[in-house]
Amino acid sequence: MAGESQDQGDGDKSEEKEGKKELEKWLNKSMKIEMSDGRTLIGVFLCTDKDRNVILGSCEEYLKPPDSTEEREEPRILGLAIVPGQHISTIHVDEDIK
């Protein structure tokens, strides 16, 4: 299938490879995405494409940014969710401190 073409052989541009490496580094890490309507999603980064549509696994939805000082709200469990690229405002990745 066209969409599933893995990187085939020698990439022409080294820059392209670097971008990919960067993304692969983030795979399966926790990711926080703020959407254009103000909601925040937290889930595991599973998949993306050229238009930066992002698929998050075990995704939770917060109406307000969860770090805000206000009382903690209960998230809604969404499971697997795809966020269209044009609705993504910011992306954060969880950096493990080891």
Next chain:
Amino acid sequence: MHEEFLLKFFEEGIVSFGGLQAAICHDFESPVAKIEIQILGLLGELLLGPWMKRFYTSKEMQISHVDGIGVVKDIIARIQTSVISPLKTLTAMANFFGDELTQDDELVKLQRDPDDVPLFVFMMKCCLTSIVGVLEKQYRPNFELNITAELKKETESASRHNIDAEQIMGMFGALKGHAPNATLCYISSRMSAPKNNVVDYLDSLASEKRKKLVNLAINVPLDVQKSVVLERPVYNWKDVTEEFISAASQLKLGELLHDQSFGLFEAMSAIEMMDPKMDAGMMCNQIKRKVLSLEQATESGAVKSKDLSYRELIGVIDATLACLVTWLEGHSLAQTIFTNLYLHNPLVLEDRCLKAFSICMLKTVDHIREKVNRASVFEEEDFQPMTYGFKLAADVSDMRCTGMMKEVEDDLNRTMKNTRSKAGAERDSATEQEHDEAVALHSRVKFYRLFLTMLLSFGKDRCEGIPQAQKLLSQLSELLPNIRSTVDIGIKPDQTENNKNDYPTIMGFEPLVNHRLLPPTFPRYTVIRSRPDSINYLDSLLKRLQVATTLPEINSLHIIFDIFKEFSKSSPCVLSRSILQLVLLPPSRRIYGTHTIVDFFKDSIRNFIAPPGLCQKSPLYNNPQAKEYIDALLTHAVRPLCNLLQITGHNRARQRDKWAHILDDLSSLQEEADKVDAFLHNILIKSEPGRQHLACFGSWVLYYTLQAMISYAISGFELELYATYEYHYVYWYLYELLYAWLISALQRADNFLQEHENYMELQQKGRSNKKNKKKKRLRTLGKEITLAQAQQQMFGGYYKAVRGFEMDGKMKHPHFEFDSEEVRYSHRFAPFANVVTPPMIHFAQYKEMSDLRRYEPEPSAQSLYGASCKCFHQAKAFLESVPNPSEEIQSLIKVSKTNFVVMKLLMGGHKQGSKDPTEFDFTVHGIYPIIKL
């Protein structure tokens, strides 16, 4: 006496239970039992023993699944030779697997000559035939397999037997029996404990260590819970927006970056955010106002919890009813009833009326939910039983709840007395208004109290509450007009404009309060019914429930079946459907809570066909073997026939599939019934050569098989599945086959009834002189026969008309590429192929049987119209002969009359040569259309 025994028991620890032993000895001395045991033993040697040995082996030793099919095939062939001569099993040297039998003492004992050879032959034959039947039924699909090496490889890992599954199921059943209220979780851990050897492991530990471990196990979940509540995972977020965007833009068009384990397939099940069709969460951010809970709202003063005015109370009550009705129409509780904030915690409410009503409403919801769940005649589109963890006022008893309502009612009564117009005294308009509002509120409070009481009385054991329910229903109906006329008094939302999920409401209602509870599926938009609409809904609900109260007077299954089918025709709501089912068959699984199902069947059969086997005067009645066979048959009949009644409780669209499904069960029941009839007949002719017992139980079962087939065929019209160019074979099948069989089955039954009455009279004549020679028949199926004949003639009329239209070019046939009438025909009647009686008419046979060239001279379109006209005329005559015609019959008369006239016109050459397609108008009746030119 018992005390003595007990004392003795305590002293000696032993008591002889001579009685039991004696009983067993006595039973085993009966020649019949001996033969039964001999047959069982033989079958064990010949089939069951080797079967277990061959198939129920450990995983490593098992033979391939595919080879097993071959083995079963051979077995069936061997058994079939034994069916022909059952006596050979007495001399057999090899078992059904072809392996040699070990000649030991046991075998010699088992193979010795039985005392009653004919009985042995008969019983053995029956056993073997049914073994073949079961094996063939289960393996038939397998025999048709084309066995290839590839298939062998694919099925390599499949288990040969289901003994593990059986064991688990058995354990589950036993545990459920021990603890009927246990949760699945509990049962599953109870089962895993022995299965995983956890208990053994614990037993093997030293007691101190064990104690430590158990304590740990108890504390771990608590700790986990605490940590979940207190400490969410702490993230160390780093903004990577820029990097991400630039890195992603380097991907090729269509390229996906993903882990090995994640593919397109997984991606498909993701829900798309910001898509209004999929993202239920979008709503929450698009509204400006803050969504408040009950506590927040009362604190802020937006919602009053005390001193509500009458107008406000009436508004809340009516709006809640609208929610209740919307819930009953298949929406979720969270988006209907529980948009009413007051119901979230009625105990904190200070207004007495509001509190009582809220508790009463929660109780009502709980009872409705319980009834609908019990009857289980709903599908996901009918009803949502999820409660989302809301408490349904379980801590207040039903008595207390109705008591609270009654108190409020009494208060209102006093107000009404104080404010009503007194002779001589002028009322000011304020008092008058207060009076009207109090009356309106009073009738509502009373209504919901009685409604709850009515639900409760339907739930009483042995249908004891039915008379009360009947009374309550008429009281409720009397209250409705007043509620309807005062619906405008209640407060109303500001504007009536509705948007999809959020809509203006009155105080105390918040459509979005439960939004976060909704599952992450696509959003379902709930439009709450209008208040007048929901009152109409109640009105028809009450009328339908009246039907349920008349049920317990009826003691014939076929009449109940007719009532159920008739009831279903009006597409009743899920609550009335469930209550009807529960009145007939409450959770005690006794008909009307009093008769066992088998006894009820016996009574029904006596009323339907009066078989000698169930007649007390008949010698068969006291024949123990005959009785045993009949009981076995009727026990087997319980499941399919109860299912048949349950089908009528489902919504109309779901019934069609279920009719098709049940034909399998009915067909095997039919086979058994025929065998029992044959057996009883053999016994009967020995004592009474003049009488017969053939096709007694058989006809009874056949009647229901045919009813199911007819319902299946007819439902296609109602569901608008058939295209007009398909009508000819559907009409033909109904006319020539199904109704013809039904009429003959009914006539056979009627003859038996007649014969039975004659027989009873003969018996009586010996004692008393003939009193009334022309006695009116006690039981007859006259009405059923007439109706079946009328319907047959209707379908005959349609069939002949359709054939005429075809000939005249008034019926368009599509000419698609690859179109095949045969494929369509086989598809339409596919479920009938599993039924043995009546046999399926295949397409080629249909073509041959319906070929007009068989007639001399070949009929013209005109003569077909004439024949059709005659059919409709006859149908009309049959229908008009029925005394006290129901609404259904009256509309059928109307249809047959109109069609009769239309056909007469066509016969006379009206619109001859016109190629305009004929129309079928289903507005008067959903199944029998009016033909329009």
